[in-house]
Amino acid sequence: MRQEISITVTDKAKAEFQRGFPLITKEALEDVEGLATEGAILELNDRQGRFLAKGYYGKQNKGYGWVLTRNKDEAINQAFIERTLKEAFGHRQGFFDDPSTTAFRLFNGEGDGFGGLTIDYYDGFYLLSWYSEGVYTFKDEVISALQNVADCRGIYQKKRFDTKGQYIEEDDFVAGERGEFPLIVKENGINFAVYLNDGAMTGIFLDQRDVRNALKEKYARGKTVLNTFSYTGAFSVAAAIGGAAKTTSVDLAKRSNSKTIEQFSVNGIDYESQDILVMDVFNYFKYAKRKELKFDVVVLDPPSFARSKKYTFSTSKDYTNLMKEAIAITEQKGLIVASTNSASFGMKKFKGFIEKAFKEEGRKYRIVEEFTLPADFRVRKEFKEGDYLKVLFVSLD
Structure with a gap:
């Protein structure tokens, strides 16, 4: 039998729940620690004992649970x-x-x-x-x-x-x-090899579908494309199918090599005509500058947090510097696809990272296209934090 308990929420949280906010945070609750077991049904009431919403208790990095219904009599079954x-x-x-x-x-x-x-x-x-x-x-x-x-x-x-x-x-x-x-x-129309039985990741991030399609349809033809933090090379494959002159995929993980080869191969693309490098991206930036390499298109889609032997990367702290590294190896009139899946800030702040990078480099730019989550990743207007993806196609002027 699932535990059901009534919990009093703060006045501030009451207003948020009445507006439709779905996340139950620790700060919203008067007291739940020690009262609720994981999966318990929480009936949320204001300080006058009036019903507000019903949800479940499940601690994760975002909060203490989620609202499921605003109907007191609706059973969660x-x-x-x-x-x-x-x-x-x-x-x-x-x-x-x-x-x-x-x-x-x-x-x-x-x-x-x-x-x-x-x-x-x-x-x-x-x-x-x-x-x-x-x-x-x-x-x-x-x-x-x-x-x-x-x-x-x-x-x-x-x-x-x-x-x-x-x-x-x-x-x-x-x-x-x-x-x-x-x-x-x-x-x-692009083939991707996926694994549902092999660890946390499947081989493709579905939330980038519209971004890959834009790269394929509008920006890749005849271009040299650098795909950093390339994972299994999905952006590289999309660019190659879109007619890129050549792609270069760079990722620190050793598995990225065989996984990227596989993605090219299931699309009938000769992977040996592409560059696939197992290398720290930050070391690659230094290598590219030393060799005076420049690319028409640079894809920047780092994890929110990453650590290698020499570098620690946090999107909220380090994206501006990452962008500056990319600017240095992008051709004049080239394009940078700047992406982040960090939910800790919004699009306005992300655009600020981009603006700061170009200002410090003394360069001009235009944002020619921007993306958030695709239509299948439904979000609620009352919970903007759920729309975590931010992608900017930035043209160097």
């Missing part, structure tokens, strides 16, 4: 989850109907009404990501609801939590049939 999933599926019907894209976000946490859980679709397979012990207590209801709502070839999961908020490795298979990996999915 499998039927509730099925209704929520059906609504989310309805919003993605256009993606299901598009044969050129067979991988997309099907359920985006609080954007679809159940924070702490995401569901991604990979050509008939479903990948559940759990972000707290609390949401994981709903596992059986979610899986049963998903099987009732969708025709699932197979279901996999990623548990993205432990006491330190890190990924826990275990058998990721949950139900249905086991996939044969790599599974080849399509994104705007």
Whole structure:
């Protein structure tokens, strides 16, 4: 039996919940420590005892849980989850109907009404990501609801939590049939090899789909393209298919080499005609300057936080300097694709990083295009923090 407790919220939090804010923060609650177990249903009341909302308790880096309903009498059970999933599926019907894209976000946490859980679709397979012990207590209801709502070839999961908020490795298979990996999915006609059973990452970040498509369709033809922090080379593949003269992929992880070769190969591209380097990106900037190398297009999509033997990178502190490094090896009239997935600041502050870099370098620039999350990554207007992706196509003047 799931625990249900009533919790009093502060006056400030009351106003936020009344506006539709979905995150239950530690500061919003008068007292919950020691009272609630992970997955407990929280009935949120104001100091006069009036009902505000109902959610669940699940500690993660963002907060203490998520609001699920503002109907006091609505039960949080499998039927509730099925209704929520059906609504989310309805919003993605256009993606299901598009044969050129067979991988997309099907359920985006609080954007679809159940924070702490995401569901991604990979050509008939479903990948559940759990972000707290609390949401994981709903596992059986979610899986049963998903099987009732969708025709699932197979279901996999990623548990993205432990006491330190890190990924826990275990058998990721949950139900249905086991996939044969790599599974080849399509994104705007491009093939990508993905693995649902191999650690925290699958091989492609689905939130960058529109950005890769813009690079392929508008900016890559005839250009030399440098893809830094390249992971499995998805931007490089998109650029090559878009007619790039040559791509250079740079990432510190040793696996990036074989993974990038694989992504080129599943698209019939000769990977030996491209440069794939296992190297610290910051060392590569020094190497490129020393060799007087310059590129028409530079892709900057660093992790929010990264550490190598010599360098520590934090987006909020170091993006301006990273941008300056990129400016130095970008051709005049070239393009920098500046990207961050950090949720700790908004687009205005990110643009400030770019402006500061160009000002300190004494250079002029234009932002020719900008992106946030694609349509399948639904966000709520009451929770702008959920729209974490910020991408700017910056032209050097």
